[in-house]
Amino acid sequence: xxxxxxxxxxxxxxxxxxxxxxxxxxxxxxxxxxxxxxxxxxxxxxxxxxxxxxxxxxxxxxxxxxxxxxxxxxxxxxxxxxxxxxxxxxxxxxxxxxxxxxxxxxxxxxxxxxxxxxxxxxxxxxxxxxxxxxxxxxxxxxxxxxxxxxxxxxxxxxxxxxxxxxxxxxxxxxxxxxxxxxxxxxxxxxx
Numbered sequence: 001x002x003x004x005x006x007x008x009x010x011x012x013x014x015x016x017x018x019x020x021x022x023x024x025x026x027x028x029x030x031x032x033x034x035x036x037x038x039x040x041x042x043x044x045x046x047x048x049x050x051x052x053x054x055x056x057x058x059x060x061x062x063x064x065x066x067x068x069x070x071x072x073x074x075x076x077x078x079x080x081x082x083x084x085x086x087x088x089x090x091x092x093x094x095x096x097x098x099x100x101x102x103x104x105x106x107x108x109x110x111x112x113x114x115x116x117x118x119x120x121x122x123x124x125x126x127x128x129x130x131x132x133x134x135x136x137x138x139x140x141x142x143x144x145x146x147x148x149x150x151x152x153x154x155x156x157x158x159x160x161x162x163x164x165x166x167x168x169x170x171x172x173x174x175x176x177x178x179x180x181x182x183x184x185x186x187x188x189x190x191x
Contacts, residue, residue, distance in 0.1 A: 004133055004134075004135045004138050004141065005138060006141035006145035006146075006173070006174050007130070007134065008142075008174075009130075010146075012128065013036060013142060015128050016124050016128060017033050017036070019124050020124060021090070026090050026094075027094070027102060027103065028124070029090065030090075030091045030101070031045075031102050031120060032124070033083055033084060033086075033087035034048075034084055034087065034088075034102075035121075035136065036083075036139050036143060037083050038078050038143070039140055039143040039160050040078070040140065041069070041071060041140060042114055042118075042136035042140075043070045043114065044069055044071075045101075045102065045117075046111040046112065046114065046117065047067070047070065048065070048067070048100070048101040048102070049099060049101060050095045050098075050099050050101055051098065052065050052101070053080060053101060054088070054095055056095075056097055061085050061088060061089075062080060063080065064077055064079055064080070065077070065079075065080060069162060078160075088101075094108065096108065102117070104116075114136065118136050121134065121135065121139065122134060122135065140161075141173070141174060144160070144161060144169070145174060147160075149179075154170060157169055
């Protein structure tokens with residue numbers, strides 16, 4: 001897990017997604033939004049095709065997406081939430097059967113590389129002034145961190161991540177002393 005950290009500021013998260021949208025880089029916007037809203041590893045996100053997220057027969061986005069994770073070989077089912085669907089809708093002009101969701105500019109049937117995804121995320125964060133320890137995996141960690149801050153049980157987050165133990169998930173969330181202090185302050189208000 002290295003030194004990659006979740007993005008803890010909701011403003012920075014919004015800025016990163018908006019950065020690419022404002023520049024007209026819709027594919028890169030989708031990369032950010034889907035990473036933040038699906039908790040997928042970058043290798044699994046890049047494997048998604050339009051067929052996985054869009055029902056061409058009924059001309060609508062799928063409610064749930066099912067895939068087999070590359071790392072764990074476990075089945076993963078996730079819901080496309082309204083933020084993901086909004087980003088995909090903006091990107092729908094490139095929707096073609098069999099084509100990669102986050103497609104290479106040279107070959108629409110192939111995804112961008114992991115290295116390119118890293119450069120996109122890193123460059124966006126750098127342009128906004130918060131590139132320190134931000135990577136593709138930061139967005140996956142951000143999902144769990146925000147879910148935890150919103151009160152979602154770590155056991156549920158563990159299931160979403162397909163982690164084998166709660167201890168792994170707890171380390172993954174990147175809980176800081178500030179988070180612990182907030183807990184003490186919040187609990188004091190409840191007592």
